[in-house]
Amino acid sequence: MESYERRTLLDQARVWWDEPDQxxxxxxxxxxxxxxxxxxxxxxxxxxxxxxxxxxxVGRIAFHLADRGYAVTGVDISEAMVDTARALAEQRGSTATFRQVEPLALPFTSGSFDAGFAGKVHCYVPSRAGRQEFLDEVGRVLRPGAPLLLVSYVVPNEQEADDALASDEQHQRAASRFRSLEPLDTFCGDRGYVHWFTPGSLREELADSPAFEIEEVREDTPGGVLRLVVLRRT
Structure with a gap:
C-alpha cells in the first residue's frame, strides 16, 4: 500500500476512535x-x-490487570480514549497508566515489558506490510520470550467476504477513494478501515513475523468468529 494512503487510513482511524459515541x-x-x-x-x-x-x-483490560497486581501501561492512538482512561484511573485509584501513541512507533525502550495484550487492534493497521511493522514494533518493546496475546475476528472464507463487500454500498463508496487496497480490506460505516482475516490468512500473516513465534491459536467457541492467539517473542 502506498505510504500516503496508509497515513490517510491511520488518520481516519484516529478521528473515528475520537468520536464521542465511540x-x-x-x-x-x-x-x-x-x-x-x-x-x-x-x-x-x-x-x-x-x-x-x-x-x-478506555482501560477495560488494563484496569482488570492492574487490579490483579500487574504494572500496566495502556496505549492508544485516540486522545479521547486515553483522556477518559486517565480520568477513570484517577477515579478508581488504579495504578494503570495510559499514553497516546503513534500506531507504529511506541515511545518505550526495547525490552520494556514482560507481556503484551492486543485485543482486536492489529486489524485496523492498513496493509500486510503495515501489520508486520506493527508486530515488529510491539515485539521490540517486549523482552525475549515474552508473550503477546492477540484477539482477532475472522470470516469463514475469502469468497463469502468478497461477496458481502461487493453488495455493501458504504464499503464501495469508501474504498473507491483508495487505489492500493488489498483483498479483504473493508470499511465500516463508510469510514473506519478494517482488514478481515480468514483463519488461514491470519495464521499465515502471524507466521511471517520475524519478531514472534506462534505458540497457540484457538477458537473462542467451536466455529466461532474469534481467534485467540498466543505469540512468543523470539
Whole structure:
C-alpha cells in the first residue's frame, strides 16, 4: 500500500476512535472486564510483571490487570480514549497508566515489558506490510520470550467476504477513494478501515513475523468468529 494512503487510513482511524459515541460505548463496557474468551487468553500471562495493553481504549483490560497486581501501561492512538482512561484511573485509584501513541512507533525502550495484550487492534493497521511493522514494533518493546496475546475476528472464507463487500454500498463508496487496497480490506460505516482475516490468512500473516513465534491459536467457541492467539517473542 502506498505510504500516503496508509497515513490517510491511520488518520481516519484516529478521528473515528475520537468520536464521542465511540468513547461513550467503550466507557459503558469498562466495568465488565474481560470476556470469557479473553479470560482464557489471559491465562498465558506470566504471574507478574509489566504488561503493555495495545489499543487499550478506555482501560477495560488494563484496569482488570492492574487490579490483579500487574504494572500496566495502556496505549492508544485516540486522545479521547486515553483522556477518559486517565480520568477513570484517577477515579478508581488504579495504578494503570495510559499514553497516546503513534500506531507504529511506541515511545518505550526495547525490552520494556514482560507481556503484551492486543485485543482486536492489529486489524485496523492498513496493509500486510503495515501489520508486520506493527508486530515488529510491539515485539521490540517486549523482552525475549515474552508473550503477546492477540484477539482477532475472522470470516469463514475469502469468497463469502468478497461477496458481502461487493453488495455493501458504504464499503464501495469508501474504498473507491483508495487505489492500493488489498483483498479483504473493508470499511465500516463508510469510514473506519478494517482488514478481515480468514483463519488461514491470519495464521499465515502471524507466521511471517520475524519478531514472534506462534505458540497457540484457538477458537473462542467451536466455529466461532474469534481467534485467540498466543505469540512468543523470539
Amino acid at each position: 468513547v461513550t460505548f467503550y466507557r459503558s463496557e469498562v466495568d465488565s472486564g474481560p470476556t470469557p474468551a479473553e479470560q482464557l487468553l489471559l491465562r498465558a500471562l506470566p504471574t507478574s510483571g509489566r504488561v503493555l495493553d495495545v489499543g487499550c481504549g
